[in-house]
Amino acid sequence: MSKDRLEAFSDGVIAIIITIMVLELRPPSATTWAALLPLVPVFLSYVLSFVFLGIYWNNHHHLLQAIERVDGRVLWANMHLLFWLSMVPFVTAWMGENRFATRPVATYGFVMLMAGFAFFLLEHTLLALHGQDSRLATALGSDFKSKASLFIYLVAIPLSFVASWIACALYVLVAIMWLVPDRRIERVLTP
Amino acid sequence: MSKDRLEAFSDGVIAIIITIMVLELRPPSATTWAALLPLVPVFLSYVLSFVFLGIYWNNHHHLLQAIERVDGRVLWANMHLLFWLSMVPFVTAWMGENRFATRPVATYGFVMLMAGFAFFLLEHTLLALHGQDSRLATALGSDFKSKASLFIYLVAIPLSFVASWIACALYVLVAIMWLVPDRRIERVLTP
Amino acid sequence: MSKDRLEAFSDGVIAIIITIMVLELRPPSATTWAALLPLVPVFLSYVLSFVFLGIYWNNHHHLLQAIERVDGRVLWANMHLLFWLSMVPFVTAWMGENRFATRPVATYGFVMLMAGFAFFLLEHTLLALHGQDSRLATALGSDFKSKASLFIYLVAIPLSFVASWIACALYVLVAIMWLVPDRRIERVLTP
Amino acid sequence: MSKDRLEAFSDGVIAIIITIMVLELRPPSATTWAALLPLVPVFLSYVLSFVFLGIYWNNHHHLLQAIERVDGRVLWANMHLLFWLSMVPFVTAWMGENRFATRPVATYGFVMLMAGFAFFLLEHTLLALHGQDSRLATALGSDFKSKASLFIYLVAIPLSFVASWIACALYVLVAIMWLVPDRRIERVLTP
Numbered sequence: 001m002s003k004d005r006l007e008a009f010s011d012g013v014i015a016i017i018i019t020i021m022v023l024e025l026r027p028p029s030a031t032t033w034a035a036l037l038p039l040v041p042v043f044l045s046y047v048l049s050f051v052f053l054g055i056y057w058n059n060h061h062h063l064l065q066a067i068e069r070v071d072g073r074v075l076w077a078n079m080h081l082l083f084w085l086s087m088v089p090f091v092t093a094w095m096g097e098n099r100f101a102t103r104p105v106a107t108y109g110f111v112m113l114m115a116g117f118a119f120f121l122l123e124h125t126l127l128a129l130h131g132q133d134s135r136l137a138t139a140l141g142s143d144f145k146s147k148a149s150l151f152i153y154l155v156a157i158p159l160s161f162v163a164s165w166i167a168c169a170l171y172v173l174v175a176i177m178w179l180v181p182d183r184r185i186e187r188v189l190t191p
Numbered sequence: 192m193s194k195d196r197l198e199a200f201s202d203g204v205i206a207i208i209i210t211i212m213v214l215e216l217r218p219p220s221a222t223t224w225a226a227l228l229p230l231v232p233v234f235l236s237y238v239l240s241f242v243f244l245g246i247y248w249n250n251h252h253h254l255l256q257a258i259e260r261v262d263g264r265v266l267w268a269n270m271h272l273l274f275w276l277s278m279v280p281f282v283t284a285w286m287g288e289n290r291f292a293t294r295p296v297a298t299y300g301f302v303m304l305m306a307g308f309a310f311f312l313l314e315h316t317l318l319a320l321h322g323q324d325s326r327l328a329t330a331l332g333s334d335f336k337s338k339a340s341l342f343i344y345l346v347a348i349p350l351s352f353v354a355s356w357i358a359c360a361l362y363v364l365v366a367i368m369w370l371v372p373d374r375r376i377e378r379v380l381t382p
Numbered sequence: 383m384s385k386d387r388l389e390a391f392s393d394g395v396i397a398i399i400i401t402i403m404v405l406e407l408r409p410p411s412a413t414t415w416a417a418l419l420p421l422v423p424v425f426l427s428y429v430l431s432f433v434f435l436g437i438y439w440n441n442h443h444h445l446l447q448a449i450e451r452v453d454g455r456v457l458w459a460n461m462h463l464l465f466w467l468s469m470v471p472f473v474t475a476w477m478g479e480n481r482f483a484t485r486p487v488a489t490y491g492f493v494m495l496m497a498g499f500a501f502f503l504l505e506h507t508l509l510a511l512h513g514q515d516s517r518l519a520t521a522l523g524s525d526f527k528s529k530a531s532l533f534i535y536l537v538a539i540p541l542s543f544v545a546s547w548i549a550c551a552l553y554v555l556v557a558i559m560w561l562v563p564d565r566r567i568e569r570v571l572t573p
Numbered sequence: 574m575s576k577d578r579l580e581a582f583s584d585g586v587i588a589i590i591i592t593i594m595v596l597e598l599r600p601p602s603a604t605t606w607a608a609l610l611p612l613v614p615v616f617l618s619y620v621l622s623f624v625f626l627g628i629y630w631n632n633h634h635h636l637l638q639a640i641e642r643v644d645g646r647v648l649w650a651n652m653h654l655l656f657w658l659s660m661v662p663f664v665t666a667w668m669g670e671n672r673f674a675t676r677p678v679a680t681y682g683f684v685m686l687m688a689g690f691a692f693f694l695l696e697h698t699l700l701a702l703h704g705q706d707s708r709l710a711t712a713l714g715s716d717f718k719s720k721a722s723l724f725i726y727l728v729a730i731p732l733s734f735v736a737s738w739i740a741c742a743l744y745v746l747v748a749i750m751w752l753v754p755d756r757r758i759e760r761v762l763t764p
């Protein structure tokens with residue numbers, strides 16, 4: 001089974017998710033600057049999710065470059081990841097339209113936690129297929145960032161009930177942590 | 192005529208169908224947990240269809256790997272399949288928004304039956320092109336699962352008028368049956 | 383300049399157009415069969431456009447297989463075709479939601495005429511690039527079907543003001559004419 | 574890291590943006606020609622953005638053909654470009670639905686300025702990676718058109734507060750300037 005079609009399908013789904021999210025940004029009927037103001041939280045929420053989906057696409061790209069083959073389990077681990085990513089437009093809209101209210105912010109964190117966990121599962125399904133001596137195993141190493149992200153989400157969700165801006169700040173922290181490109185895999189792949 | 196563009200186009204259409212379905216999951220205006228409750232059937236309906244579309248993509252992937260060429264008839268058999276798959280978001284929304292009411296559940300089964308039949312037709316159009324001695328013929332074998340699925344749908348549709356949960360349980364049964372990866376083709380392709 | 387990315391982009395746009403059209407098919411709030419009745423013309427309108435877009439994808443596929451290279455003019459001739467195809471969901475919805483009323487039916491014919499003309503232009507831009515002795519020139523031949531389609535649209539548009547079903551019947555005629563796979567190019571490509 | 578998946582992902586996102594824009598063109602409920610009249614500005618706005626996105630796709634295609642490799646910085650410079658392009662449907666709808674009113678026209682110019690700047694950044698990220706002696710450096714040359722476009726947008730935005738049609742005329746001017754295919758890169762690539 002080839003990995004090319006898995007890549008193409010995942011690219012397609014992520015490209016569509018990232019693009020239909022923006023449909024939530026409905027143009028106001030008035031043409032004043034004031035009419036744009038209520039859209040600011042929706043816009044910020046969109047920017048955050050755009051960056052997260054960009055990170056997932058980026059990491060997915062890196063991950064699949066380090067592997068040689070896929071099997072049925074990998075296909076479904078990948079589908080599971082795409083499922084949680086497909087929930088992102090829903091929570092992005094709920095969070096943005098309600099100006100980062102407590103429960104939407106907590107739900108956003110939950111979807112991010114599940115997507116992060118699904119990526120972790122995909123990595124380990126691929127590891128199980130390629131073995132501990134594979135290029136992939138060397139490339140992933142201790143996988144510190146993935147584990148740290150899951151931990152931060154687990155902390156952020158209850159904290160959103162204390163103050164939702166703390167949870168949001170933690171989500172931004174995860175994004176920044178990943179925006180630094182993942183040199184682990186690049187280092188191993190470079191001869 | 193190459194099979195690559197057929198794969199790419201089918202991947203594109205399935206990726207879009209699977210993603211626009213989630214647009215039905217409109218965020219509520221309130222931010223209470225109670226506001227999410229009416230979305231639960233819509234969500235469950237989405238999960239079921241996501242899994243079905245994942246299965247179709249998966250099986251389509253397997254099927255096209257076992258073939259060598261396509262012709263005009265195959266292109267249209269494939270279009271016919273994509274047509275019925277494109278009906279999935281409509282019936283998913285109708286079923287979810289009406290809390291699995293009788294007629295929407297029966298209609299969902301009808302669309303699934305037609306999609307299953309379209310896949311069956313595609314398989315047999317490909318078989319006619321490649322011959323009974325082809326790798327594809329060996330790979331498909333008696334095609335038990337496809338026939339069983341069609342039979343279960345045919346039973347589920349009238350049963351949805353008795354109790355819609357029975358039909359839903361049968362749909363879930365079909366999904367589980369297919370989630371077990373299709374080893375027939377993999378077995379033949381592996382040297 | 384390679385033709386691969388042109389194919390991929392066109393496939394993507396056609397796949398999206400064919401899929402977002404179905405978003406017009408909004409599930410009714412009632413769960414009776416009667417509630418589905420007003421959707422019948424919308425559904426028929428969708429089926430017609432699905433078939434037309436399938437034909438365009440199919441013919442586009444054949445056309446690009448017969449060529450060797452593309453240039454800037456070809457890219458824009460292709461964009462022009464995609465533009466008119468992107469108008470299809472609009473006219474499909476207008477026609478379906480108004481039960482095949484005169485003006486929507488005439489406008490549908492106009493968009494089909496423009497799309498057909500854009501395809502004709504694309505063919506001739508490619509011919510000008512590849513020359514009259516090229517495989518493409520042999521493959522296209524007298525290009526009877528394209529010219530006949532344009533003629534039928536030109537006749538159907540005024541006739542829709544007499545009776546819109548006549549125009550619709552002519553649109554179906556064009557579709558049937560094209561559903562017969564285009565053997566011209568296949569014949570030349572086969573050694 | 575390969576440039577193929579970057580191309581495929583960008584193609585996907587641009588194809589989706591160009592297509593969902595047309596969803597703004599809602600069919601009227603009446604079937605008179607008069608009912609289509611209010612859609613004329615929305616249609617013109619759509620045509621302008623369709624052409625701009627076509628130009629971006631075209632230029633992106635040319636740019637990526639002149640390069641040999643991508644790195645993490647390039648991936649993010651590309652994501653940044655896609656982000657601003659994803660804002661195009663929003664400003665297109667706001668401008669079209671408000672018949673080219675001052676503030677929507679100025680905002681349209683701002684998004685175009687940012688997209689143009691993002692393309693400029695992407696070019697220079699690629700230049701930094703490939704060096705001043707690369708084929709890309711020769712191909713881009715003084716990059717006059719990119720700089721001129723940014724300058725025209727900078728002039729058009731304040732002018733839209735004088736008269737919005739002046740700004741619109743300037744946007745059309747930029748589009749025409751780019752519609753002339755970019756021969757700089759083609760010239761260098763041709764042996």
